[in-house]
Amino acid sequence: MVIKIDRIAESFVRRPVKFKGTTSSGEGKLYIASKNEKARIDKFFNSFQSGNKYRFDRQNFLEYLFSVEFEYTYNIFHQYNDADRAYWEAAVKTIRGLKDFYFDAGLFEDTSRLYIENNARDNIFYKYFREYVLPDITKVEIEDDGVKSDEFIFKIFLKSDLRARVEIAESEPGDLDSFDFNRIVYGAPGTGKSYKIEADSRLFGNNRLRVTFYPDYSYAKFVGSYKPSTYYKQNVGSSADKSLYFDSKSSTHENSAIRSEPVIDYVFTPGPFLQALLQSLKAPEPFLLMIEEINRANAASVFGEIFQLLDRTDGKSSYTVTLSNEAMLYLQDQLIGTDVDIAMEFFSRITFISGLL
Numbered sequence: 001m002v003i004k005i006d007r008i009a010e011s012f013v014r015r016p017v018k019f020k021g022t023t024s025s026g027e028g029k030l031y032i033a034s035k036n037e038k039a040r041i042d043k044f045f046n047s048f049q050s051g052n053k054y055r056f057d058r059q060n061f062l063e064y065l066f067s068v069e070f071e072y073t074y075n076i077f078h079q080y081n082d083a084d085r086a087y088w089e090a091a092v093k094t095i096r097g098l099k100d101f102y103f104d105a106g107l108f109e110d111t112s113r114l115y116i117e118n119n120a121r122d123n124i125f126y127k128y129f130r131e132y133v134l135p136d137i138t139k140v141e142i143e144d145d146g147v148k149s150d151e152f153i154f155k156i157f158l159k160s161d162l163r164a165r166v167e168i169a170e171s172e173p174g175d176l177d178s179f180d181f182n183r184i185v186y187g188a189p190g191t192g193k194s195y196k197i198e199a200d201s202r203l204f205g206n207n208r209l210r211v212t213f214y215p216d217y218s219y220a221k222f223v224g225s226y227k228p229s230t231y232y233k234q235n236v237g238s239s240a241d242k243s244l245y246f247d248s249k250s251s252t253h254e255n256s257a258i259r260s261e262p263v264i265d266y267v268f269t270p271g272p273f274l275q276a277l278l279q280s281l282k283a284p285e286p287f288l289l290m291i292e293e294i295n296r297a298n299a300a301s302v303f304g305e306i307f308q309l310l311d312r313t314d315g316k317s318s319y320t321v322t323l324s325n326e327a328m329l330y331l332q333d334q335l336i337g338t339d340v341d342i343a344m345e346f347f348s349r350i351t352f353i354s355g356l357l
Contacts, residue, residue: 001044001143001144002141002142002143003032003033003041003044003141003142003143004139004140004141004142005030005031005032005139005140005141005142006139006159007136007138007139007159008030008133008134008135008136008138008139008140009031009135009136010022010135010136011024011026011027012026012027012028012029012030012031012130012135013026013130013131013133013134013135014026014130014131015081015082016080016081016082016083016087016131017080017081017082017083017131017132017133017134017135018080018081018135019078019079019080019081019135020078020079020080020081021081022081026130028117028118028119028126028130029108029115029116029117030115030116030117030140031113031114031115032114032115032116032142033113033114034112034113034114035109035110035111035112035113035114037114038109038114041107041114042107044142044144045107045152046149046150048105048106048107049150051150052105052150052151052152053102053148053150053151053152054102054103054104054105054125054151054152054154055101055102055103055124055151055152055153055154056101056103056124056129056153056154056155056156057101057153057154057155058095058098058101060155060156061095061101061156062092062095062096064133064138064156064157064158065088065091065092065095065132066092066295067157067158067295068088068134068137068138068158069088069295070186070294070295070299071083071134071137072084072085072087072088072134073085073088073299073300074299076184076186077136077137078134078135078136078137080134083134085300091128091131091132094128095128095132098124098128100123100124101124102123102124103118103120103123103124103125103126104118104120104123105117105118105125106118129154129156133156137158137159138156138157138158138159139156139157139158139159140154140155140156140157141154141155141157142154142155143155181312181315182310182312184294185197194292197290197292201288201290204285204286204287204288205285207279207280207283207285207286207287207288208287208288208289208290209272209275209276209279209287209288209289209290210290210291210292211272211289211290211291211292212291212292212293213291213292213293213294213295213296213297213299213302214293214296214297215296215297216297217296217297217302218297218301218302219301219302219303219304220271221271221302222271222272222273222302222303223270223271223273223274223304223306223323223327224268224269224270224271224273224274224326224327224330225268225269225271225326226266226267226268226269226326227266227267227269228264228265228266229264229265229266229267229269230262230263230264230265231262231263231264231265232261232262232263233261233262233263268326268327268329268330270330272289273289273306274327274330274331276289277331278331278334278335281331281335281338282335282338305321305322305323306321308321309321
């Protein structure tokens, strides 16, 4: 048997994660059921006898925090008093280092409802559960240990129905003009995010690129950076100025008896963002960049100044940014012979779709 709490109310959580402008500290009682279900609740919790033990699960708590990382960072569904990236990082660090996940609990009743109550201030329920769970978008499941009949485990999850609250079209868009420039598909694992993205992306034909973020993903990988590249040198004369260089062993001088010597050089290698940008600038059609698992990486660090470009008016970026000299020189070199003015066309035809856990 499992007790399910479909939504954590704002009145329960503490001030840092309350909606912006709310100053109260919260009531500290977790609603679990209506009063007409008291017999079921008493049976499940052994009438809250004194020998009961209540705890959270470390791994579940951490998985929950990672599932709401993007909400902490960008406040998509709600604005909060203090819930931001720094607060999230502190929460993860705290839960990782926490030793005691047990707490005391009792039943509180009012005229129509039942609550889990904890009045102590030195345990995980008061200090961290109420401090870190985000209201309205979080649900709780309470299950018995399975082995110990007097031990109950509290698990927290991002609500699986959030996908319905994101402004996405549930049917195939009719044309590119109706396709959102920036789209975030937000939902729990297994709710069909990748399937939805793949179905919609077919509208772009071959003008699409997919990339997957992961914890070590970086700005250098997303935008581009200098990387080592191997060339092959062949001396065709007695002096050094008669050397030929090839980018592969197969592209060698016609005299195969001349020995090839590998030489390491550094060249600018574009990441998915510059690849998508370049293709969108060269072609008249819009280009789609799909980012899977965007919340697995530090999105703010990966995007860097590019994040400003997501704020658009009629598809055009409202703000300008300055990329590195290396990136701009690479773009200019690739666009030689075209009529593209980077200053005028920069980022005007890329559509973003991001998939989140």
